[in-house]
Amino acid sequence: xxxxxxxxxxxxxxxxxxxxxxxxxxxxxxxxxxxxxxxxxxxxxxxxxxxxxxxxxxxxxxxxxxxxxxxxxxxxxxxxxxxxxxxxxxxxxxxxxxxxxxxxxxxxxxxxxxxxxxxxxxxxxxxxxxxxxxxxxxxxxxxxxxxxxxxxxxxxxxxxxxxxxxxxxxxxxxxxxxxxxxxxxxxxxxxxxxxxxxxxxxxxxxxxxxxxxxxxxxxxxxxxxxxxxxxxxxxxxxxxxxxxxxxxxxxxxxxxxxxxxxxxxxxxxxxxxxxxxxxxxxxxxxxxx
Amino acid sequence: xxxxxxxxxxxxxxxxxxxxxxxxxxxxxxxxxxxxxxxxxxxxxxxxxxxxxxxxxxxxxxxxxxxxxxxxxxxxxxxxxxxxxxxxxxxxxxxxxxxxxxxxxxxxxxxxxxxxxxxxxxxxxxxxxxxxxxxxxxxxxxxxxxxxxxxxxxxxxxxxxxxxxxxxxxxxxxxxxxxxxxxxxxxxxxxxxxxxxxxxxxxxxxxxxxxxxxxxxxxxxxxxxxxxxxxxxxxxxxxxxxxxxxxxxxxxxxxxxxxxxxxxxxxxxxxxxxxxxxxxxxxxxxxxxxxxxxxxxxxxxxxxxxxxxxxxxxxxxxxxxxxxxxxxxxxxxxxxxxxx
Numbered sequence: 001x002x003x004x005x006x007x008x009x010x011x012x013x014x015x016x017x018x019x020x021x022x023x024x025x026x027x028x029x030x031x032x033x034x035x036x037x038x039x040x041x042x043x044x045x046x047x048x049x050x051x052x053x054x055x056x057x058x059x060x061x062x063x064x065x066x067x068x069x070x071x072x073x074x075x076x077x078x079x080x081x082x083x084x085x086x087x088x089x090x091x092x093x094x095x096x097x098x099x100x101x102x103x104x105x106x107x108x109x110x111x112x113x114x115x116x117x118x119x120x121x122x123x124x125x126x127x128x129x130x131x132x133x134x135x136x137x138x139x140x141x142x143x144x145x146x147x148x149x150x151x152x153x154x155x156x157x158x159x160x161x162x163x164x165x166x167x168x169x170x171x172x173x174x175x176x177x178x179x180x181x182x183x184x185x186x187x188x189x190x191x192x193x194x195x196x197x198x199x200x201x202x203x204x205x206x207x208x209x210x211x212x213x214x215x216x217x218x219x220x221x222x223x224x225x226x227x228x229x230x231x232x233x234x235x236x237x238x239x240x241x242x243x244x245x246x247x248x249x250x251x252x253x254x255x256x257x258x259x260x261x262x263x264x265x266x267x268x269x270x271x272x273x274x275x276x277x278x279x280x281x282x283x284x285x286x287x288x289x
Numbered sequence: 290x291x292x293x294x295x296x297x298x299x300x301x302x303x304x305x306x307x308x309x310x311x312x313x314x315x316x317x318x319x320x321x322x323x324x325x326x327x328x329x330x331x332x333x334x335x336x337x338x339x340x341x342x343x344x345x346x347x348x349x350x351x352x353x354x355x356x357x358x359x360x361x362x363x364x365x366x367x368x369x370x371x372x373x374x375x376x377x378x379x380x381x382x383x384x385x386x387x388x389x390x391x392x393x394x395x396x397x398x399x400x401x402x403x404x405x406x407x408x409x410x411x412x413x414x415x416x417x418x419x420x421x422x423x424x425x426x427x428x429x430x431x432x433x434x435x436x437x438x439x440x441x442x443x444x445x446x447x448x449x450x451x452x453x454x455x456x457x458x459x460x461x462x463x464x465x466x467x468x469x470x471x472x473x474x475x476x477x478x479x480x481x482x483x484x485x486x487x488x489x490x491x492x493x494x495x496x497x498x499x500x501x502x503x504x505x506x507x508x509x510x511x512x513x514x515x516x517x518x519x520x521x522x523x524x525x526x527x528x529x530x531x532x533x534x535x536x537x538x539x540x541x542x543x544x545x546x547x548x549x550x551x552x553x554x555x556x557x558x559x560x561x562x563x564x565x566x567x568x569x570x571x572x573x574x575x576x577x578x579x580x581x582x583x584x585x586x587x588x589x590x591x592x593x594x595x596x597x598x599x600x601x602x603x604x605x606x607x608x609x610x611x612x613x614x615x616x617x618x619x620x621x622x623x624x625x626x627x628x629x
Contacts, residue, residue: 062454085456092451099447101321101494103504111444115455119441147502167455 013076014039015171015202016061020070023053023060029068030056031226038171043193043203043216047238048223054206055093057223058173061204062090074171086115089169091160093176093206105151105159106144109134112163134165137195139188154185161192172196175206178213186212210238292527300421301413301480301523301533307428308477308489309519313511314435315473316490317497318466321446321504327364327467328487330383331474334360336390336483338475339408343397349408350420353483354427354475360386361467369460411482411534413523424476431469431476442466443504480523482534489515492541499545499552514544 016038024030031053038044048054059065060072063079072079075087082088089112112134113127135141138158143151148159157177164172178186193203193216203216210217220238222230292298319325338356342349360382367378394405407415416424435442445452445462453459470490477486493515497507522537529536 063456064450064454082456085454088454090451090454092448099321099504100323101317101498101504101507102501103443103447104502107443107504108447111440111447112451112455114440114444115452115457119438119457123440145503163451 013073015042015075016204017073018070021057021060021067021072022069023056023065023072024068025056025065029226030065031060031223032069034070034223034228036221036228036231038202038204040170040200040202041197043197043205043213043218045210045213045217045220045234045238046204046206046223047208047210047220052223053226054223055175056226058175058204058206061173062088084116086167087170089164089167089172091157091164091172091174091177093179102147102149104145105135105140105148105162106131108148108159109144109162109166112166116167130168131166134162137165137192138162152182152185154181157181158185158188161189165196169201171202171204173204173206176208177205178207178209178211183212189213190216210234214239292524297414297416298523298527300416300418302520304416304421304424304476305480305519305523305533305537306516307424308473308480309516310512311428311431311435311473312477312481312486312489312519313493313497313515314508315431315466315469316487317494317504317508317511318442318446319470320491320494320498321443322449325487325491327361328470328474328490329484330364330379330386331357331360331467331471332478332483332486333383333390334386335471335474335478336408337386337393338390339478339483340390340393340397343404344393346398348419350423350475350478353478354472356386357471357475358468361471362464365460365463365467369463406532407482408478409482409484410532411478411480411485411537413480413526413533416479420479424479427472427476431472434465434469438462438465480519480533481537482532485534485538488538488541489519492538492545493518496545496548499548514541518544 014037016036018034018036021034021036022029022032023034034057036044046054046057056065060067061074061079063082063085067079074082077083110123110127110131113123113131116130117123117127132141135144138161140155140158140162143155148156151159161174161177164174177189181189190213193205193213197203197216205213205217207213210220214234217234219232220230220234221228293302316325316328319327335353335357338353339349341347341356342352345352363382364379367382371378391405406412441457441462444457445459445466449459449463452462473490474483474486477489481489493511494507496514497509497511501507501510518541519537522540523533525531525540526533526536
């Protein structure tokens with residue numbers, strides 16, 4: 001179990017609040033006009049096709065992309081001036097841990113504790129406990145001395161989740177956590193999300209496929225061409241019984257949930273000119289990896 | 290020993306030991322983030338500093354230090370801010386460094402080709418007592434910073450983007466690492482030489498990479514290999530009258546090849562006689578449903594027609610494949626000599 005849990009005090013403010021937020025890189029604005037709030041313990045899925053701006057938006061929350069307009073606040077503080085950044089745990093999109101020198105599961109997870117503990121502080125008892133708890137949370141406590149590179153892709157993903165949990169975050173941001181992960185590891189992931197939400201941790205998960213996570217997702221936000229096209233409960237075809245829960249953002253409209261924006265009627269919109277093919281490559285989904 | 294009675298050899302051996310420890314300890318972070326060539330580049334830049342020192346008749350170690358540190362900071366700032374053109378800018382800095390060095394050395398009063406060769410490839414006789422004092426102090430500072438900041442340097446090297454997202458001061462840590470590399474380059478220029486210094490940062494870590502399972506043990510292996518090869522190389526170069534830098538690097542590469550061959554053979558031997566059973570959460574034991582089978586001197590368990598044998602090592606117990614279960618056991622459900 002993660003100790004401490006969310007800090008108290010300034011927590012009248014939502015965990016995350018975006019108001020008319022625009023985010024991009026350099027001069028290029030990729031997402032625009034995004035309004036979004038996340039409360040403690042809420043699990044929100046951010047959906048959209050490749051190039052819809054999901055990853056860019058998330059990178060904006062993490063301080064890795066530039067806010068071009070509007071406001072992004074975390075715990076009531078503007079994202080650029082967030083003092084304790086470790087309150088946000090980040091699980092990046094890539095499948096594997098990539099360093100050239102072998103490192104153990106424990107070493108990687110402990111590196112997630114560093115921001116909270118401070119650069120010069122000793123790795124003390126509370127830090128060791130937090131690392132152990134994070135490992136236990138993802139079911140890797142027994143494998144902490146193994147080299148990360150010897151684990152399967154799904155297990156390596158769990159290592160990255162544990163690394164994010166080691167700082168005992170109040171918001172967990174996961175980018176495509178189920179892509180390329182086998183069913184058993186997906187179930188483990190869903191269990192982790194459920195327990196975290198139960199403890200009041202907010203979870204924002206960027207994904208192509210809600211499928212395996214449908215049971216824990218409270219709300220979906222659909223991005224299309226850098227704009228929010230839908231925000232609300234999961235819809236039938238997001239769960240996608242027919243195609244294993246795969247959601248490509250554009251063509252499948254159920255006639256009820258496009259929030260007043262022009263509903264795409266069929267597959268003809270795939271590759272339509274206003275669906276940007278971003279040359280940045282920063283928003284590549286699993287297909288672009 | 291004749292070797293140790295010579296003042297210059299004492300200094301060379303001590304300098305070799307210092308650099309043999311410090312270079313891999315700093316270099317591991319370059320290898321980890323696949324920036325192995327930065328050390329090379331800073332060696333080039335340091336050459337210009339050496340030349341300035343010769344030209345102005347000041348201590349070449351100090352001017353090389355200034356040039357290398359300035360180059361390191363420039364490289365990091367380019368990496369951070371000039372993303373697309375960073376690669377070309379780096380190349381220009383490297384070439385400019387060595388070209389400037391060659392031209393300036395030729396202009397300086399004592400500047401000869403032999404002089405240049407000593408700086409480029411190392412010459413054990415050139416370490417002065419003043420150099421040695423500077424090397425001891427610089428190496429102590431480098432090692433102290435690496436030890437204290439190892440977790441942070443690991444974090445930025447393992448996943449720079451994650452480190453940035455989690456609020457670590459990535460740019461400052463990158464700058465610090467670059468400066469540590471620059472200082473290491475300069476302290477190694479007498480023994481290994483500016484063109485070969487990078488080898489001592491990288492090759493021992495390639496050995497660590499082969500044999501270690503954790504980052505920590507990889508660094509320890511690299512430091513031992515670096516220190517042994519560095520000191521050993523100086524000794525060999527004394528008796529064989531070869532340039533110290535080249536000798537040290539060849540020795541390090543020989544160690545790497547030997548370890549690579551040995552670990553390749555070991556992997557194959559292990560794979561041949563040690564096949565691990567499929568993922569195995571179940572512990573075989575009495576009454577587990579899998580028939581026990583006496584196999585030579587131990588008991589295996591028949592599991593879907595093949596034998597599983599307990600194998601306990603440092604990481605606990607797992608189940609090895611021990612061949613096919615005899616059909617009789619499969620049919621009968623128990624071995625006649627099974628333990629009860």
